Amino acid sequence: MNIPNPLNRPSMEQSSRRAFLGTATSGLTLAFFLPEVSRIDELNAAPVGTTVNAWLQIGADESITLTVGSSEMGQGSFSGLAQVLAEDLMVDYAKVQTVQGGPTLATIAPIGTSINTVGSSVIRTNFWKMRDAAAGAREMLVQAAMQLAGDAVRTNFTVANGVVAHKPDAKTWTYGALAAAASKLAMPASAPLVPDTQFRLIGKTMPRFDIPHKVNGSAVYGIDVRLPNMVYAVIKHAPSFGGTLAKAPAAPSGYMVIPTKVVAGTNRGLEAVGNVNAVAVVGPNTWDTWQRARSLNVTWNLPANAASLNTAQFLADAQALAKNATPYAAGAPNGPGTLYTVEGDATAANSAIAAAAKVVDATYSLPYVSHACMEVLNCTVDYVAGVKCEVWAPTQSAKAVLSLVATLMPALQPSQITVHTTYLGGGLGRKAEVDFVSQALQVAMVVGKPVKLMWPREEDFTHDQYRPMALVHARAGLTASGQVMGWSYRNISPSILAQRGVPLGPKGDSQGYEGSQDLPYAFGTGLTEYVTHPSQIPVGFWRSVGASINTFAVESMVDELAVAAGMDSYQFRRSLLTDPRWIAVLDAVATLSGWNSAAASGHFRGIAIGTAFNSIVAEVVEISNVTSTGFTVSKVSIAMDCYLAVNPGQIEAQLTGGMVHGLNAALYGKQTFVNGAAQAKNFSKSRMIRPSEMPQVAVTLVPNPTVSDRTKAIGGAGELGVPTLAPALANAYYRATKNRVRALPFFPNATMGD
Amino acid sequence: MTLTLNVNGKPSTVTVSDGSMPLLWVLRDLLGLTGTKYGCGIEICGACTVLVDGQPEKSCDMDVSSAVGRRIVTIEGLSANSSHPAQVAWIANQVPQCGYCQSGMLMSVAGAMQAGHHGASIMGEVNNLCVCGTYPRIKAACSKL
Ligand code: FES
Ligand code: FES
Numbered sequence: 001m002n003i004p005n006p007l008n009r010p011s012m013e014q015s016s017r018r019a020f021l022g023t024a025t026s027g028l029t030l031a032f033f034l035p036e037v038s039r040i041d042e043l044n045a046a047p048v049g050t051t052v053n054a055w056l057q058i059g060a061d062e063s064i065t066l067t068v069g070s071s072e073m074g075q076g077s078f079s080g081l082a083q084v085l086a087e088d089l090m091v092d093y094a095k096v097q098t099v100q101g102g103p104t105l106a107t108i109a110p111i112g113t114s115i116n117t118v119g120s121s122v123i124r125t126n127f128w129k130m131r132d133a134a135a136g137a138r139e140m141l142v143q144a145a146m147q148l149a150g151d152a153v154r155t156n157f158t159v160a161n162g163v164v165a166h167k168p169d170a171k172t173w174t175y176g177a178l179a180a181a182a183s184k185l186a187m188p189a190s191a192p193l194v195p196d197t198q199f200r201l202i203g204k205t206m207p208r209f210d211i212p213h214k215v216n217g218s219a220v221y222g223i224d225v226r227l228p229n230m231v232y233a234v235i236k237h238a239p240s241f242g243g244t245l246a247k248a249p250a251a252p253s254g255y256m257v258i259p260t261k262v263v264a265g266t267n268r269g270l271e272a273v274g275n276v277n278a279v280a281v282v283g284p285n286t287w288d289t290w291q292r293a294r295s296l297n298v299t300w301n302l303p304a305n306a307a308s309l310n311t312a313q314f315l316a317d318a319q320a321l322a323k324n325a326t327p328y329a330a331g332a333p334n335g336p337g338t339l340y341t342v343e344g345d346a347t348a349a350n351s352a353i354a355a356a357a358k359v360v361d362a363t364y365s366l367p368y369v370s371h372a373c374m375e376v377l378n379c380t381v382d383y384v385a386g387v388k389c390e391v392w393a394p395t396q397s398a399k400a401v402l403s404l405v406a407t408l409m410p411a412l413q414p415s416q417i418t419v420h421t422t423y424l425g426g427g428l429g430r431k432a433e434v435d436f437v438s439q440a441l442q443v444a445m446v447v448g449k450p451v452k453l454m455w456p457r458e459e460d461f462t463h464d465q466y467r468p469m470a471l472v473h474a475r476a477g478l479t480a481s482g483q484v485m486g487w488s489y490r491n492i493s494p495s496i497l498a499q500r501g502v503p504l505g506p507k508g509d510s511q512g513y514e515g516s517q518d519l520p521y522a523f524g525t526g527l528t529e530y531v532t533h534p535s536q537i538p539v540g541f542w543r544s545v546g547a548s549i550n551t552f553a554v555e556s557m558v559d560e561l562a563v564a565a566g567m568d569s570y571q572f573r574r575s576l577l578t579d580p581r582w583i584a585v586l587d588a589v590a591t592l593s594g595w596n597s598a599a600a601s602g603h604f605r606g607i608a609i610g611t612a613f614n615s616i617v618a619e620v621v622e623i624s625n626v627t628s629t630g631f632t633v634s635k636v637s638i639a640m641d642c643y644l645a646v647n648p649g650q651i652e653a654q655l656t657g658g659m660v661h662g663l664n665a666a667l668y669g670k671q672t673f674v675n676g677a678a679q680a681k682n683f684s685k686s687r688m689i690r691p692s693e694m695p696q697v698a699v700t701l702v703p704n705p706t707v708s709d710r711t712k713a714i715g716g717a718g719e720l721g722v723p724t725l726a727p728a729l730a731n732a733y734y735r736a737t738k739n740r741v742r743a744l745p746f747f748p749n750a751t752m753g754d
Numbered sequence: 755m756t757l758t759l760n761v762n763g764k765p766s767t768v769t770v771s772d773g774s775m776p777l778l779w780v781l782r783d784l785l786g787l788t789g790t791k792y793g794c795g796i797e798i799c800g801a802c803t804v805l806v807d808g809q810p811e812k813s814c815d816m817d818v819s820s821a822v823g824r825r826i827v828t829i830e831g832l833s834a835n836s837s838h839p840a841q842v843a844w845i846a847n848q849v850p851q852c853g854y855c856q857s858g859m860l861m862s863v864a865g866a867m868q869a870g871h872h873g874a875s876i877m878g879e880v881n882n883l884c885v886c887g888t889y890p891r892i893k894a895a896c897s898k899l
């Protein structure tokens with residue numbers, strides 16, 4: 001059982017389409033739609049209806065194949081979908097083959113047309129669709145058996161393990177034997193689902209299909225794609241964002257140098273459409289080509305405002321906007337520096353705070369942070385003019401790749417374009433972008449051979465689309481007895497959506513204020529504002545994005561209020577919460593961490609709670625060995641309510657991984673700029689924790705066990721470990737030192753050697 | 755120049771423009787052994803770890819010329835059918851997430867085991883980076899080796 005590696009299969013799209021449409025008599029094929037999610041469209045705006053983007057095929061040979069278009073980057077969602085499918089299809093989980101579908105523009109039978117793998121979405125948005133499709137297929141198979149048995153009484157039939165049994169005459173049929181007959185029947189409008197009490201798979205920790213490939217080197221990531229006659233391209237960008245090629249350099253003998261430009265749809269901030277911002281050196285292998293790229297002498301034009309493109313200036317701009325920003329006005333240009341009111345009223349909040357006995361006023365800052373996926377950006381293209389374009393990419397957005405090919409190669413017919421999603425060596429949001437794909441396509445159009453384009457690690461760090469920097473100014477007023485009377489919160493941060501050409505409404509950028517609105521606390525009169533920071537350094541989605549920024553500021557501030565009120569951090573939060581789900585999660589993490597018993601001598605704990613993607617999560621961080629130069633993160637306890645956990649073991653792994661991502665960012669993560677050029681160029685200047693620095697981790701999921709209920713929103717897991725880590729850590733550090741760390745990272749000058 | 759390497763127990767002949775090409779790129783591009791990964795290229799992450807005469811080495815910083823005459827084992831050669839105890843433990847403990855670092859991780863673990871480490875002491879020898887944060891499961895998997 002496996003997810004085929006792309007090179008192990010023929011063009012999946014073509015062969016599958018043939019199989020599905022041409023051999024209907026040999027099996028049952030169901031096409032259905034899984035909702036598309038993109039961070040920009042938001043879940044609710046996802047199209048519904050007629051498009052097919054997932055396939056379930058039951059073969060006469062007893063095979064069960066599920067083809068989906070989402071990407072596997074370690075979150076285990078392929079296996080999770082198979083688990084859900086197998087439950088209601090009533091088959092053995094190990095029998096389900098999941099296949100990576102590629103999108104296609106050919107209208108006849110689009111497979112995996114589009115599922116963007118973002119927003120921790122794969123399981124939570126597809127759970128019910130998958131169950132309905134599986135149950136519908138199972139009932140079609142039963143109906144086929146009813147026809148064969150000449151018995152129209154459904155209750156005379158039972159199903160188990162892919163076999164339909166007719167009780168009165170003790171006859172049985174396998175799904176394979178029924179598949180052809182079932183394919184002639186109509187899908188029932190609704191089919192009964194397996195009751196929760198009979199779950200064999202949902203809610204159970206099941207092994208992932210992709211893991212065997214990942215212990216023997218056989219998993220094919222984008223960077224591992226090899227094609228006959230392939231050449232290698234290594235990218236070299238202008239050092240500064242906004243820089244452009246002044247003069248094409250001469251190619252070293254035996255190599256090609258191909259300038260590449262920013263194409264529409266991949267432009268971000270300073271990287272404007274049409275800018276020739278990089279050259280690709282093309283040669284016979286990665287290393288020799290990379291050496292030529294390194295020594296290539298290229299003259300670049302700096303952007304006109306290069307001198308102001310530095311970290312100190314960005315911070316100064318943010319500080320000015322914290323005091324003064326022009327309010328949004330309908331119909332006005334509302335350029336950078338616009339103040340958006342997300343919720344509440346400034347006058348009311350200000351007077352509530354002014355009337356308070358105690359006022360807490362704090363400013364938090366967070367830097368730009370790189371993604372640093374273990375697998376650098378890369379893309380392989382086999383383009384034959386007028387004949388075909390086949391793309392292999394470690395992409396979170398195969399559909400965007402497809403649209404890009406269609407735009408850059410308008411002469412190709414839809415059926416001549418194929419996109420293969422490979423395994424991703426981490427995605428973290430960066431691989432939802434397609435700038436690297438556009439470069440590989442441009443190079444392929446020139447070289448006339450299959451080409452693999454890779455970004456050396458230094459390019460990957462310095463031409464990222466970073467988690468935005470942010471400055472947050474928060475104020476709150478307390479009564480003498482510690483009740484919160486007023487809350488005012490202003491986040492100044494570059495807009496991810498604006499850099500993607502999305503017009504901002506009166507509330508501004510949802511990615512910017514995510515995690516700071518609709519707070520569950522009884523804060524009296526509240527105000528949440530968002531200001532677009534003018535910096536044009538490219539920014540993008542990053543595991544939990546805005547929630548990671550705002551949860552740090554909100555939960556640090558709440559802790560400061562607890563201190564001002566003279567209350568325990570956990571009890572203070574609890575006193576401000578009314579929603580039973582939030583209280584349950586907070587209580588769960590307190591219990592898990594032993595909050596109510598004293599920490600060991602020299603150990604200090606901090607707590608934080610937050611929400612993202614319909615899940616509520618709380619973390620307690622415990623630190624020890626606190627000295628003037630550092631500390632040990634000893635233990636992290638995590639409690640989450642995602643409403644329903646399909647595969648708890650995998651959720652635990654994701655929460656742990658997200659927590660480590662948050663920890664790396666909180667301790668060390670930062671990218672700084674001089675003249676528009678990023679300064680941290682490799683892991684040496686962007687430290688991450690090593691195995692020996694890993695804290696002990698405990699995870700608990702609430703409520704547990706769950707009841708499946710269609711009316712409840714299932715929450716995500718992939719990004720949820722991130723947001724509460726930084727504030728819980730800062731809160732623990734305050735307990736230890738009485739120093740409040742308001743500017744991340746903790747150790748901005750940390751380095752890492754081997 | 756043409757060099758003959760001993761990779762996974764077999765002689766392999768490669769032609770390189772000069773002997774300074776790192777072993778990593780010889781394995782990946784010239785021999786098609788893509789299980790060994792590029793992560794940083796500067797000896798920090800360990801994704802490129804292979805065994806050279808039984809010792810874990812970072813192949814991104816080892817000239818191919820210095821690998822001649824030595825026994826090189828990559829993840830593809832660790833066992834015939836994922837049967838090395840570390841591979842078995844990795845599956846049992848469901849260690850990998852994205853999986854990209856895991857070839858190097860497993861080679862570091864295999865090297866530590868060859869050097870006589872077992873159980874908890876293996877972790878003292880493993881310093882590879884995992885951005886996905888799989889360290890607790892790595893530790894759990896190693897504890898039984
Ligand atoms: S690639 Fe060799 S240590 Fe990172
Ligand atoms: S499993 Fe992804 S980097 Fe380790």
